[in-house]
Amino acid sequence: MFVTAAVPYRGRFAPSPTGPLHFGSLVAALASCLEARSRGGEWLLRIEDIDTPRNIPGAADAILRTLDACGFAWDGQVLYQSSRLSAYEAAxxxxxRRGLLYPCACSRSDIAARASRTAIDGGLLYPGSCRDGLAPGVEVRAWRLRVDDxxxxxxxxxxxVVEQRLAEQVGDFVLRRADGIHAYQLAVVVDDACQGITDIVRGADxxxxxxxxxxxxxxLAYPRPSYAHLPVATNPAGEKWSKQTLAPALVAGxxxxxxxxxxxFLGQPAPAELAVAKVAEVWDWALVNWSFATIPRVPAISVPATAA
Structure with missing residues (x-):
């Protein structure tokens, strides 16, 4: 069952519980929340814990505590992707049934041996080896979605403006992995549609x-949300601040x-004295002064690891 938004705008923040929240996460959470509130809309929170091997025990609860300490208030219950497996299977x-999904028996080494091009994300472009069906008795490893040019x-x-030719730049992509886990692309699309998300504000990565x-x-005949991709925070080496690049956790204090x-970072001229004010005062200022128009129109901005 799909949710029909009772408000003209419904946004969301969807962190993965692979570690504590860091500055890059805060930027995405803050921008998505303030844009939703400035538009009189709702702001939902979703924990994207579908990739279980990467999850860290206790990280989801730590994320919620950090968001609460930073003054965030979300609408409704937190949605956990781990509770949505039946919805992904239905998709x-x-x-x-529509002939758009097919089984794939290729391992990474198979693809590496046959691929002749690089995909837009830097990986190997899937050469379509299994597009026309598998030989009898061949084990299915993954399920791929057909694309065209x-x-x-x-x-x-x-x-x-962003434009791609998926067949040339991405290739048929995996929706259920060899380990049985549903791919991020599938889960995020199904959940955004189910939750009635109208506007997605997230990082340019x-x-x-x-x-x-x-x-x-x-x-899947789902509606298309509006998208806004924020500049990502990078370290002096040009790498996105993330758990992998050892971005320090936010300190609640x-x-x-x-x-x-x-x-x-988002182009909002917050007064210096707010840095030592109460969290509620920062939010009072932000809600009154938020301007989407002043967000830098660049894909990345270099920032120090921590505040001075």
Missing amino acids: LDMLR TPLGFEDRLQG LLASTPRQLWLQQC KAAAELVRALR
């Missing part, structure tokens, strides 16, 4: 994957200072 069944694009509110999500929305730092 796969629909795609199978029709130009597929959208206008991002921050990054401008996900910009290149958006056309795949548009294609999947089209295949410095919540006001971190919020002010995130606001300034």
Whole structure:
């Protein structure tokens, strides 16, 4: 069953419990929340814990505590992807019935031996080895979604026009992995549709994957949300601050200072004195002064690891 939004705008923040929240996460949470509130909309929270091997025990609860300490208030109950497996299977069944999903027996080494091109995300472009069916008795490893070479694009509110030819730049992509786990692309598209998400504000590191999500929305006859991809925070080496690049966790006791730092990163002229104010005062200022128009229209901005 799909949710029909009772408000004209419904946004969301969807962290993965692979570690504590860091500055990059705070930027995405703050921008998505403030944009939703400024538009009179709802802001939902989803824990994307579908990739179980990467989850860290206790991380989901730690994320919720940090968001609470930073003054965030979300609408409704937190949605956990781990409770949504039947919905993902139903979407796969629909795609199978439409002839859009096919079994793949290729291992990574098989693809490496046959691929002749690189995909837009830097990986190998799947050569379509299993597109026409598997030989009898061959073990199915994954399930892939068929794509075509029709130009597929959208206008991002921050990054401008984005267009891809999926067949040439991505290839048929996996929706259920060899380990049985549903792929991120499938889970995020199904959940956004189910929750009635109208507007997605997230980091520009996900910009290149958006056309795949548009294609999947089209295949499942889902509505297309509006997208805005924020500049990502990078270290001096140009790497995105993340758990993999050892981004330090947010410190609850410095919540006001971190919020002010995130606001300034987003082009909002937050007064310096707010860094030592109460968290509620920072939010009062942000809700009154939020301006989407002043967010930098760039894919990345270099920032120090922590606030001064």
